Amino acid sequence: MKIVVIGAGSVGMLLASFLAERFQVTVLVRRKEQEEAIRKHGIHRINLDGTITRLPVNVSTKYEDIRSDSFVIVAVKYTHLKEVLPRLEKLPEDIPLLFVQNGLAHFDEVLKLPQKTIGFGSCQFGAQKENDHTVNHRGIGVLKLAVERGKTGDFQWFSKVESASFPVQFVDDAEKMLFEKALYNCFINPLTAVLQIKNGELLTNRHAYILLKALYEECMEAFPERRETVSFEDVVSLCKKTASNSSSMLQDRLLNRKTEVESIVGAVIKKAEKNGKSLPILKTLYHLVLALEGEKT
The missing domain is CATH 1.10.1040.10 (N-(1-d-carboxylethyl)-l-norvaline Dehydrogenase; domain 2)
Structure with a gap:
């Protein structure tokens, strides 16, 4: 499973850090400075007990690097989502997409995309970005997932990364x-x-x-x-x-x-x-x- 996380703010980096424990993860960022920092250091996660876990990940600024067999998680804030949507429209229709933005405004906009499988996530955990390659895990909380369109099976791999520190729950109604x-x-x-x-x-x-x-x-x-x-x-x-x-x-x-x-x-x-x-x-x-x-x- 090749996972691409678009956006390396607090949520994107925390998700990428947990997923990188089991899968090959590529983080897509906007700034060259952050690309260089993550390429040099990987992602550092400050755990709840104060220990630091260092995770190697791939990093890029190019959407062209997203392969057709990828699973894409869109973790940019809603304020940057309008810059990302036109890029996503050009990706193959068979690539599953997961959106983890706060709020409601993105729901209808995202469903206009051509991809066949689209899900939404609700992040209940606490995360705080410390610098371009370090994220602080500030509180355990469930990652809720709901598949609004397409194959639920494309999301089942999340069960492989679930843990006491990173609980995952599937729900039926994305909008609710x-x-x-x-x-x-x-x-x-x-x-x-x-x-x-x-x-x-x-x-x-x-x-x-x-x-x-x-x-x-x-x-x-x-x-x-x-x-x-x-x-x-x-x-x-x-x-x-x-x-x-x-x-x-x-x-x-x-x-x-x-x-x-x-x-x-x-x-x-x-x-x-x-x-x-x-x-x-x-x-x-x-x-x-x-x-x-x-x-x-």
């Missing part, structure tokens, strides 16, 4: 999976980005906790059918498990990068409005994040 992950992101990401606090402080800061609880109740009023599968206890548990983590949206803010607020929060707001519901707290956080980004009117 992505929406539920987007809800968790909506509870944690914009609040931590605006308040500039780590996930655990949403529980220990009294005012942040009040906002978190109010935000949860607002979203459950808009999507009452999700209350059974997304409980507030689950949200609290996630904050505890990732207490020392900085959310991806906070990391983007601190590094002055464009966040995924549109594809995550904006998509959930649109879904609620389509159903005749309003989300005033979430909408306020959405505009605050955009204001912090300095978006021009």
